[in-house]
Amino acid sequence: MPELPEVETTRRGVAPHVSGATISDVVVRDHRLRWPVAEDLPQRLRGRQVSAVDRRAKYLLFRLDGDTLLLHLGMSGSLRLVPARTPPEPHAHLDLVFSHGQVLRFTDPRRFGSVHLAPGDGGSHPLLARLGPEPLGDGFTGEWLYQRSRGRRQAVKAFIMDAATVVGVGNIYAAEALFRAGIHPARAAGRVSRRRYGELAAAVRAVLAEAIDAGGTTLRDFVGSGGRPGYFRQSLSVYGRAGQPCRACGAPLRLIQVGQRSTCYCSGCQR
DNA sequence: CCGGACGCCTGTCGGC
DNA sequence: TGCCGACAGGCGTCCG
Numbered sequence: 001m002p003e004l005p006e007v008e009t010t011r012r013g014v015a016p017h018v019s020g021a022t023i024s025d026v027v028v029r030d031h032r033l034r035w036p037v038a039e040d041l042p043q044r045l046r047g048r049q050v051s052a053v054d055r056r057a058k059y060l061l062f063r064l065d066g067d068t069l070l071l072h073l074g075m076s077g078s079l080r081l082v083p084a085r086t087p088p089e090p091h092a093h094l095d096l097v098f099s100h101g102q103v104l105r106f107t108d109p110r111r112f113g114s115v116h117l118a119p120g121d122g123g124s125h126p127l128l129a130r131l132g133p134e135p136l137g138d139g140f141t142g143e144w145l146y147q148r149s150r151g152r153r154q155a156v157k158a159f160i161m162d163a164a165t166v167v168g169v170g171n172i173y174a175a176e177a178l179f180r181a182g183i184h185p186a187r188a189a190g191r192v193s194r195r196r197y198g199e200l201a202a203a204v205r206a207v208l209a210e211a212i213d214a215g216g217t218t219l220r221d222f223v224g225s226g227g228r229p230g231y232f233r234q235s236l237s238v239y240g241r242a243g244q245p246c247r248a249c250g251a252p253l254r255l256i257q258v259g260q261r262s263t264c265y266c267s268g269c270q271r
Numbered sequence: 272c273c274g275g276a277c278g279c280c281t282g283t284c285g286g287c
Numbered sequence: 288t289g290c291c292g293a294c295a296g297g298c299g300t301c302c303g
Contacts, residue, residue: 003296034279034298058297075297076281091281110280112297127299154274163298170296219296220283239296260276262294
């Protein structure tokens with residue numbers, strides 16, 4: 001489900017309700033996530049205060065005193081704030097129960113999500129240690145993409161979906177950014193010019209920022225922490241529109257496989 | 272080092 | 288109606 005805009009939407013929804021709140025209990029209904037939930041997680045979290053909720057890549061970071069709880073939503077995960085004693089729906093695997101009476105509930109049918117408690121700011125955790133720059137931060141530029149891509153034969157779409165290149169760009173927003181930049185998704189990363197990487201970096205930033213403003217993209221079941229869907233879907237130019245006419249040139253949008261992922265693009269607008 | 276394939280899960284949808 | 292395969296917003300790991 002979630003790429004960076006959906007995770008950021010979740011963060012913004014959750015943070016005001018849990019920042020400064022104390023975890024009174026942790027309920028783990030199913031330990032079988034992407035990695036098994038640590039058996040001692042409840043005892044290590046109980047009684048601790050959340051000072052802030054941050055985000056790095058697609059991870060939510062719950063700041064505790066000296067530690068950080070890393071939470072990844074995987075493909076189908078979502079976080080909801082619900083009143084205490086709300087009966088759990090199917091796949092509600094984890095609850096953080098707060099002393100103020102609200103429960104932060106993690107629901108994830110496919111169980112590709114994960115929860116880890118890491119020391120310090122979490123930055124040295126193996127899952128975070130090798131991540132590339134944030135797309136909305138200063139470290140992400142066309143020049144960075146250009147330098148990093150020299151000599152690489154990998155498709156440019158797979159290249160920008162690699163978290164070592166830039167974090168947070170998944171299948172939807174990679175397709176959208178490439179459309180905006182006019183770059184064919186299967187073009188070798190090493191054969192994209194410096195000028196076009198400048199345009200691609202700008203397109204990635206713009207599409208992510210717009211999607212955040214819209215509360216993310218809801219394809220089926222994504223909802224923000226308050227239960228509202230994102231409405232960026234109506235702004236998608238290519239993702240999910242195979243066979244439909246390009247809004248720019250009218251040509252039917254094509255569907256191909258790039259790096260084992262379905263990829264929609266316009267053969268007229270993207271070269 | 273690089274890049275491609277695979278696997279982890281459940282739910283949904285289209286075709287027969 | 289039922290079954291069956293394909294596919295889905297991610298990503299770590301393995302292998303050549």
